[in-house]
Amino acid sequence: MNTNLNYMKFNTKAIHGGQQHEPATGAVMPPVFQTSTFAQTSPGVHSGYEYSRAANPTRTALENALASIENGARGLAFSSGLAATDCVMKLLKPNDEVIAMDDLYGGTYRMFSRIYSHFGIKFHFVDMNDLDKFKSLFNENTKLVWVETPTNPLMKLADIEAIAAICKEKQVLFAVDNTFATPYLQQPLNMGADIVMHSATKYLGGHSDVIAGALVAKTEELGEKLHFAQFATGATLGPQDSYLVLRGIKTLHLRMQRHCENGQKVAEYLEQHPAVGKVFYPGLESHPYNSIAKKQMKGGFGGMVTFTFKSGKKEDSIAFLERVKVFTLAESLGGVESLANHPALMTHASIPEENRKALGITDDMVRLSVGVEDIDDLIADLEQAFNA
Ligand SMILES: *Cc1c(COP(=O)(O)O)cnc(C)c1O
Secondary structure (H helix, E strand, O other), X not given: XXXXXXXXXXXXXXXXXXXXXXXXXXXXXXXXXXXXXOOOOEOOEOOOOOEOXXXXXXXXXXXHHHHHHHOOOEEEEEXXXXXXXXXXXXXXXXXXXXXXXXXXXXXXXXXXXXXXXXXXXXXXXXXXXXXXXXXXXXXXXXXXXXXXOOOOOOOOOOOHHHHHHHHHHXXXXXXXXXXXXXXXXXXHHHHOOOEEEEEOXXXXXXXXXXXXXXXXXXXXXXXXXXXXXXXXXXOEOOHHXXXXXXXXXXXXXXXXXXXXXXXXXHHHHHHOOOOEEEEEOOOOXXXXXXXXXXXXXXXXXXXXXXXXEOOOOHXXXXXXXXXXXXXXXXXXXXXXXXXXXXXXXXXXXXXXXXXXXXXXXXXXXEEEEOOOOOHHHHHXXXXXXXXX
């Protein structure tokens, strides 16, 4: 099997991209190389592997798959999504400035505002749909732009191509957190981004059984800089977990297809339900970012759906979440099983109440990660939870 079949279509890349049969035995899946070190025949003479923090064959197989599905030059696998983000920050120096979206994953915001701001890096948080405001924040110290689209839990979108054009003009690195969309729906490097980041814990892994992160660099040169930072600071993914994420990627296209079908149907069901207030889903015509979604997401709009209650009552959302049976009340997302979450009390509880209010995260809000179960059972479960 050739390792560099970049002409392949996505569904084929998900299975074969960057993969080789294991040379010693022909094993179709890479063995879990559970080893820290590799024998050398003479000092400095080795197979290409020396020590597993630098590289491990199981992790290499995953990293090649990541590069293939995101259409980049180099993939890197990390011990968590935040470790991947942290590695990008290590390209910066004191006095550098970052422009980031104002509606980021809470852990990313926490890292920027409570860790890296203490290292002399300055952050600007802005609504990326106000491109004039965004442009006005650039100066000679600006080194990185960080965007997440769609966002959590409000499903706000940012126009990747428009932002990429500005970053290119200003010669500033542009990174996109592609966790919610996955490369099945959206390929930021093809739209002008330099780096894609993933919490592979979510859709890439896809089975709620591993914490992992990923970066994919558009160029070999940038990939090498990121690999140096990863190697020099150490947050690599272990071989067992690398195997699990690689296994997950092989069905990414199949899972995403069903996540999208089920997500769209759940959003449409909720939109017509008399107890429901607002529904946030990029695939609904009523969604404020529907036109950007149609432009840059291909093949569907994902499995994440957020809604509020017409009553506006927190108690209604809590009672609903206590009653769901097929949906599991839990944090996280992107696995085969459907999950339900109360952002204000769970995933976003660390954000101060007034900031939550300003963002639009209300106390009657429920976020669903719609899984790949039978749609009839999912709708029936929601129905009984509303009716009880
Ligand atoms: C979960 C998540 C992260 C953080 O990833 P971990 O694997 O939990 O470290 C970052 N961004 C988004 C959008 C996420 O959903």
